[in-house]
Amino acid sequence: MHELSIALSIVDIATEAAKENGGGKVDALYLKLGRLSGVVKDALLFSWELACADTPLKGSRLVIEEVPIVIHCSVCDADRTVDSMNGFDCPVCREPAAAIVSGKELQLTALEIL
């Protein structure tokens, strides 16, 4: 359960980014969250209000876009979305994944400022 410290990092980065972009009230934060990031969406949302309390971000919305795990299969020569968390073998040919294309994201992509 490290989502609260992740939430506090988001608050820091967003506060700084808002300041660099002319200030204003941050209404929404857009976050890309990979299913392989090790961070749980619900726990992060649960921590959000607490992390923002007594900061300029109080009352802001954290909008999370979950990013699926996509692997590259060298046999199919294609990128495949892995729908379960039961390993990263190619869902079509069962070959072990050659690489993980996406799913590790933990990135603040944008802010909506009023």
Added chain:
Amino acid sequence: MMSAPRLVQVRENVLKHNDVLARSLRQKFRDAGVFVVSLVSSPGAGKTELLEKTMKSLIRDLRVGALVGDLATNNDAERLERSNAPVKQITTGTVCHLEAQMVEDALRSWDLDDLDLLFIENVGNLVCPSSYDLGEELRIVLMSTTEGEDKPLKYPTIFNTADVAVITKTDIAEAVEFDLEKALGSIRCVRPGMRVFSLSAKTGSGMDEWIDWLKERSAAAKEPELTHVSAVNFSIGT
């Protein structure tokens, strides 16, 4: 009058602060020729036992040291001090993982030039440590034979971010009906091509191969052009 909301692009990694610090630590370790290995596992998988035996063996040929993370107590550091290597406990309080800042702080009183190999034992936890780069060259994940063969499938993130796996407590494998082939299959499924050691720190079985490998890798770290190949990769995507 209220102005229309505006959208500002940020594109910042949330753990940027930790990542930047970890990268500078990694560079510092490389410049000093210190090979840094971190250990992660669930509580009770045998990190401290493996480390104690490993350091006792390595200390004959190498200058080894260890940082050990725990929520509370100095018990692990006291145990590891029996190996006569320098050891420092990092007590995290309620924090469930180590961060690069804790590693930097702990190393402040140490001279890296006095070390060949540094172990960083993370807090026993298979979830949170996966998000934090500590500046290590290699991350080793341990799983004991008592934990079940499907541990890698249950915790794919930590196994995927690790470079090497060690299966511990093989001396009781038979008693707990551990199926090695099945475990290797689970590991392959989440981290194809991962190097796996299988050993018992208690009986010493499989320890030679592990120790020799550490010595080889540590020696290679002294020759900068040969390293950097399997550095822990925390970048997003590929």
